[in-house]
Amino acid sequence: MGRKQLWTVIAALILVNCLTLAFFLSKANLAGGAEDKETVATVRGKTIVRKEWLNELETRYGKDVLKDMVDQKVIEEMAAKYRIKISNQDVEREFRMLKATYNSFGKQNLKNEKKLKEQIRTNLLLEELLTKDVKVSNDELESYYQKNKELFNVPAAYHLSHIVVGTKEEADQTIQELAGGSNFSTLAMERSIDEFSANEGGDIGYISEQDERYPLEYIQIAKELKTGAYSQPINVEQGFAILKLEEKITGRNYAFKDVKEPIRRQMALEKMNSPVSAATFWDDAKVDWVYGK
Known part of the structure; x- marks a missing residue:
């Protein structure tokens, strides 16, 4: 094995x-x-x-x-x-x-x-x-x-949460609420249309560049985010997604x-x-x- x-x-x-x-x-x-x-x-x-x-x-x-x-x-x-x-x-x-x-x-x-x-x-x-x-x-x-x-060789990995909504208007509204102090996990549970992650407060676990489950844009955005910060809405297959970086694991070659x-x-x-x-x-x-x- x-x-x-x-x-x-x-x-x-x-x-x-x-x-x-x-x-x-x-x-x-x-x-x-x-x-x-x-x-x-x-x-x-x-x-x-x-x-x-x-x-x-x-x-x-x-x-x-x-x-x-x-x-x-x-x-x-x-x-x-x-x-x-x-x-x-x-x-x-x-x-x-x-x-x-x-x-x-x-x-x-x-x-x-x-x-x-x-x-x-x-x-x-x-x-x-x-x-x-x-x-x-x-x-x-x-x-x-x-x-x-x-x-x-441990790849760089990013622990992400996301909120996925159907329209740009919903995404903009979500950004406004986050800026006003609303809790990311709560909003994900209330309105994210990605049911699997919504049940976990938007949490999608750790992803790396080798991960094919999510768009490549997720990694590109995660690299630019600071821990605890969230992104502006991006286009995804289901509509629009807002990402939050929970933790970053720096890649390392042992x-x-x-x-x-x-x-x-x-x-x-x-x-x-x-x-x-x-x-x-x-x-x-x-x-x-x-x-x-």
């Missing part, structure tokens, strides 16, 4: 795991006593109570969520045992690459930035644990780097010394040809859980 593909898979798993775990635990924490009988839905007078709902959540997702929690503890224990650490610099590099290459990152997802970085650190710790005894020569590492330099360790882990994992799983260490960590062996 290529490194960009791996980042995409990791990003998707991080988002799903964070949302599922947070949702499940938040609901589970509310259970108990009279709240167990709280009505959460009714259908023609027939009720579904919170306890029934939580039981169904546990039946469907309980084992997977608990396994994720156990894996986290196992990785922490094994990393401490073997004195393995991951630097903040390594975490920030991976997070930067994820944002620049996984275009679905938006404001809602980035609210979980702390959790995302924790998950990245956990993933890197697991890779390091699995590959700690695998030797890869410096010549092999440098050869891999030279053949795959593009994987370590040198061999910066990515030597990630390359070593990647090559070692490929040589091992085994799944990247914390289950390898469960026996060593003396795991005992309700689902048995």
Whole structure:
């Protein structure tokens, strides 16, 4: 699996795991006593109570969520045992690459930035644990780097929001309201005809010059905008769009010394040809859980 593909898979798993775990635990924490009988839905007078709902959540997702929690503890224990650490610099590099290459990152997802970085650190710790005894020569590492330099070139990326309206008059009116202090996200939800992004307050995530989802003008305008600023209306297929720059990621080409360790882990994992799983260490960590062996 290529490194960009791996980042995409990791990003998707991080988002799903964070949302599922947070949702499940938040609901589970509310259970108990009279709240167990709280009505959460009714259908023609027939009720579904919170306890029934939580039981169904546990039946469907309980084992997977608990396994994720156990894996986290196992990785922490094994990393401490073997004195393995991951630097903040390594975490920030991976997070930067994820944002620049996984275009679905938006404001809602980035609210979980702390959790995302924790998950990245956990993933890197697991890779390091699995590959700690695998030797890869410096010549092999440098050869891999030279053949795959593009994987370590992070393109400039722009986190954008937009409001799309049908006519120039609507666009001009929107600009007037923004100049008067109206909130960009609120206006996007109220009047943008791009329904997908309107539901997210106009947020379209990160785009780069390689992105074909949006007109090239989006990148050209984003380059000129300051963070937090919005553009004048531009012609688009649906009518007129107003762009807002939320964040800019400066492009960067990582040198061999910066990515030597990630390359070593990647090559070692490929040589091992085994799944990247914390289950390898469960026996060593003396795991005992309700689902048995």
